[in-house]
Amino acid sequence: MKTLDEIEKEISILKEHILCQEIGNDSYYLSPLYHEQLLTLEALENEADVLKGKSLPIKLDFEKYPPDKQIFLKNIVNEKGLSFAHNYKDLSADELNFLWNLIKKSHKNKKNTGH
Known part of the structure; x- marks a missing residue:
């Protein structure tokens, strides 16, 4: 199982990737990768919340x-x-x-x- 620090680092990197897509591409919302990244981000944030006891x-x-x-x-x-x-x-x-x-x-x- 990943540590909270590892998960938070992944979240930070993923948010950067998502933001870069949103800024650099008008059709980012059509990209399957973009949607997969959003789901991954949500899962990681939930995992971090669990580790924080939320x-x-x-x-x-x-x-x-x-x-x-x-x-x-x-x-x-x-x-x-x-x-x-x-x-x-x-x-x-x-x-x-x-x-x-x-x-x-x-x-x-x-x-x-x-x-």
Whole structure:
């Protein structure tokens, strides 16, 4: 797992790249790379917030996932007494990675369907 300093450095570099695209290109918003960078930036900022102990608002539709993953995610939520706006610092690395993968998958699905 990356340290907070490493993540903040990546965020800083990514913001520079995004800003350069916005300044230097009138059609930057059409670029798939630009949109991927925005998603990456959002994920990194969320990761940094988790490491800082801040809440991470997560909205997931359980029904999108296979039954075994639904059960796994619901068990995490039930065992820890978590709501989706809860602080996730109590989760193990495996549980956190699982949630991050679901979040990334959710973002990609929204991006691909235009929502």
